[in-house]
Amino acid sequence: MSTVVVDYGRGNLFSLSQALRVLGASHEISSDPTRIAAAERVVLPGVGAFGDGMAALTDAGLVAPLREIARRGTPMLGICLGMQLLAGRGLEFGDHLGLGIIPGIVERLPDLPGDDAMRIPNVGWREISPMSGGTDLFATLPPKPMMYFVHSYAMAPTDPACIAATIPFNGRDVCVSVRVGNVVGYQFHPEKSGAQGLELIRNFLSMTA
Template identity: 40%
Template sequence: MKKKVVIVDYQLGNLFSVKQALLNVGLDVVISSQADDINDADAVVLPGVGAFADAMSNLAKMGLVDPLKNYIAGGKPFMGICLGLQLLFTNSEEFGDSKGLDIIPGTVKKFKPSPEFPVLKVPQISWNQIGKPEGRSWDDSPLGESKEGEYMYFVHSYYVEPQDHKVALTETTYGDVKYVSSILKKNIFACQFHPEKSAEEGLKIYKRWALNNQLI
């Protein structure tokens, strides 16, 4: 029987491409806003495009904050994409200070121009490179088949800063900010870039993630 992957629909962002990517690697996909579906899932994907505060308020309104936290604490595979990465953090500096799910200690910060890059365009909408943090191997990760320096598609104005750098799986540079562009911590894989929009190299990541977690 095919494993059931639930894409969490909290009414922010486009779920079509994430669904297509998961189907493409041979998974069964359910798009749902129901806590029960999250509880019963073999794997959960949290996508998202838009504002951090709106996302948290939608998750709260739909009663999904605790189900998500419980699901992740249960150790089953979880993938966060873009805003779905940022929401895992303690807080975001967007609109002063917004609280996140607080699963990964750290903050979410905004790109700002600097003396060296006075005209930094925000959002970053671009293909950009992912690299290995010093001493980090990708062998055991969803990037097991990706090359150092591979280009991925990014769309974001904010980036994450984890307290514990050991969770960093990739780093990316924009302007003069070198930031963590994906994390891996036990059952949690989350990335700032959009593998579902990063052509065949992105699909490899979905495939590896599914294989590593024995979903296919």
């Protein structure tokens, strides 16, 4: 089976499907746990709040299959909220358990007083800084690629070695990409980030179990 995009009612499925189509990637959109579990690669998109996203995954019976997919080595890509849900906990509108695939906490972006502070939510194009954890993901891109963001919360992995890319935000380097073995996360929207975003999706599609 080809790449499966997880449909749990919280994803930007149209633009992601269009991006995969442009790349010539065979894929399907599914909410069926059996089909998702049998996929060669899995993409977990998402928009919205952490707790609502986890509730939707739970209601769809997808929490256990997604954890098993990660455990057995199937390549998995989380995008935006999908990346955040990979974490152990999320602090958006309460304290919620996540998938626990990548140890860490999803917390609000750092704020600063004054007119010079970057606004929350962080919306727009940002220059990202790839780290050693994302060497293979970003190897075919320029040193400081531009990606498109829409978010107010970000993952803080327990192990800094998991961080694949960061952006500076109000005096802190904020994690915007993670990589742990077969599991990849992009806080930004590669499907909305032009040719460089498509290249990142292509690099994920080249991963094998």
